[in-house]
Amino acid sequence: MITVNQTYTHEFQFSQDEVTRFAEVTGDKNPVHLDAAYAATTMFKKPIMHGMLSASLFSKVFGTLFPGEGTIYLKQSLSFLRPMYVDTVYEAVFTVKEIMAEKNRAVVETVIKDKTTGAVCTSGEATVMNVNAIK
Secondary structure (H helix, E strand, O other), X not given: OOOOOOEEEEEEOOOHHHHXXXXXXXXXXXXXXHOHHHHHOOOOOOOOOOHHHHHHHHXXXXXXXXXXXXXXXXXXXXXXXXXXXXXXOXXXXXXXXXXXXXXXXXXXXXXXXXXXXXOEEEEEEEEEEOOOOOO
């Protein structure tokens, strides 16, 4: 069972190969993600990850780790606050803000931080449903 104010953290990083594969799957081949020479001419100075690639980690965590198997992802808001880079260690932090027991639902704050600096790169809020973990 999950409870209000419960927190779960998950450390991760993505490689350039994973960014390239994400671009292939989604069709988002913006050169700022894939072309170092192009990215060098932008404000980022090097390729950045797709924001949705980093946010896709939320789906992995909700469906397999916290609250885990059987979770249905219903809703997500996102704000992309800072660029994210390959081969950088990040930490996703999930904090339960509200439980709606009658509907087996929870509202969870979703934040991604640079593990080294603590800077918040992505923030949002998710609504999930799990008959077994939310009562």
